[in-house]
Amino acid sequence: MAKQAGREQTVDQATTRIMRMQRTGKTREIVLLVLAVAVLSGGTFLRNAIWHDNMTLWEDEVKKSLGKGRVHHNLGRVYDQAHLPLRAFNEYLMATYCNRT
Numbered sequence: 001m002a003k004q005a006g007r008e009q010t011v012d013q014a015t016t017r018i019m020r021m022q023r024t025g026k027t028r029e030i031v032l033l034v035l036a037v038a039v040l041s042g043g044t045f046l047r048n049a050i051w052h053d054n055m056t057l058w059e060d061e062v063k064k065s066l067g068k069g070r071v072h073h074n075l076g077r078v079y080d081q082a083h084l085p086l087r088a089f090n091e092y093l094m095a096t097y098c099n100r101t
Contacts, residue, residue, distance in 0.1 A: 054078045062091075069098035 050060045058075035065071045076091030 055082060067098050069095040072098060 049056075051057050055075075055078050058071065058078050061071045062075055072091045072095035076088045076095060079085075079088035079091060
């Protein structure tokens with residue numbers, strides 16, 4: 001009888017440990033999920049600042065896509081629509097130069 005009570009107590013202790021490990025695993029998963037959502041949300045928020053109008057969007061693209069004529073052409077069109085002819089002309093020149101090489 002004493003051996004059986006000792007075994008039951010050991011089983012109860014093992015069950016308690018397993019339950020704690022499961023809770024800890026779930027907690028880690030939740031923390032990682034919340035962290036991932038926070039990081040991705042922050043990235044989205046920062047990207048939205050760039051996308052708030054066409055001019056900032058295409059200026060950012062020109063910085064990232066060096067040597068691509070289409071990007072310079074699109075930025076030139078945005079400058080044209082914003083009544084900035086000198087900037088538009090420079091971007092159109094860059095677009096033709098990039099397309100030649």
